[in-house]
Amino acid sequence: MQLAPAVQASLDKWHHMVSIADMRSLNEIIHPDAVFRSPMAFHPYAGGDTLATALRTVLTVFEDFRYHRQFSADQHNVALEFSARVGTRDVKGIDLIRFNDDGLITDFEVMVRPGSGLAALGEQMSEKLGAYLKAAKASK
Template identity: 50%
Template sequence: MSELKLHPNAAASLQQWHAMIRSHDLRALPDLLDPQAVFRSPIAHSPYPGAPVVSMILNTVIDVLEEFTYYRELATVDGLNVVLEFSAKVGDKTLKGIDMIRFNEQGKIVEFEVMVRPMSGLQALSEEMGRRLGAYLAASKA
């Protein structure tokens, strides 16, 4: 597979994202997020708006997903969108999914969308995220 042809700022942000994932430390994530960033969940119909909410969700999910591994990357022609394919576990459930990340020209994440399969993995993820963040996410939608 050929090298990704990302916009230079998006490429730098993606490199930072991968470093944070490898270190299992997302403390620097707010620096990568546009203030108006949105998170699109595989579970919820409506997006979760705002950098603080996106950061809270991603910081929680990195603790929920075990054996998380990215294994394929695809980029759009404009160099501002990337799809990262991953595998992980939640408890005894194995799942596969994709993170679709859209950057602006400054390299800030403006949209982070996740899709997960199979249903059993999605249900396990949904239950654990709900247990950890349900009240917070309900308040953020209000």
């Protein structure tokens, strides 16, 4: 399935930012009311700023991050398969990203395996973002 042109443009921008490890333009492709669904939390985190902060931070935690495959069921939703390393743990994961008609991310869900890699990721993210995410969750 071919993505909507605005969605494809934002996805291309996302891939470029990841490839050069420069997230300065990230907020340009995130809707202010976007939702972040963390692999470590049952409840989602609301707000584009929260999503942007989580994405910027996780890319400092992941090492050797790379996308392998992309799937789309319609013009606004994509699944991106990735691999990375967190410390000594190898992880595989999926980013499920929903875009609106304007090409802005409205929902970003991450799934990670194996459990030991998820635990390592959670520990490092908590060290870097724990207080921020607790405040974001409490304010919803």
